[in-house]
Amino acid sequence: PTLYLHDAAVSAPDAADAGFASVPGREGRLDLGAVLALLAGRGINEVHTEAGAVLSGALLKAGLVDELLLYQAPILLGEQGRPLLDGMDITRMDQQRRLRVVDQRQVGADLRLLLRA
Missing domain, CATH: 3.40.430.10 (Dihydrofolate Reductase, subunit A)
Structure with missing residues (x-):
């Protein structure tokens, strides 16, 4: 399934075919360590x-x-x-x-x- 990641300041739109998750931002960009931690928490251990x-x-x-x-x-x-x-x-x-x-x-x-x- 598709997962869209966004900063907490952005509200997630509704989409039946996709998931949305908020991760902390840092200096106007997503915190990459937080992104990988979120994915690991969902059982995703390999990212291309x-x-x-x-x-x-x-x-x-x-x-x-x-x-x-x-x-x-x-x-x-x-x-x-x-x-x-x-x-x-x-x-x-x-x-x-x-x-x-x-x-x-x-x-x-x-x-x-x-x-x-």
Whole structure:
């Protein structure tokens, strides 16, 4: 079933085919730790997230990711290109997050990497 999560400040609309749950907000965004705790409380122990740079970066920064599936196209973008991860605040090499390659394979022209912390 579909579950829509929202900040406590938002009222949930009525929908017969979906559930709604309120989670605390933090700095104008949902508290990701609270989201995962709510899902765990409902027996959901695996979450797959297809996300952009902001949510991906926030999940990694909060330490809420144990596995990353990354598709890398053989394309280079300049400094104006969208980042893979936003908000990680990594400015020096000694702040890097080291990941372990569990699997790698070619999918068409792209490289598919399964990475774990």
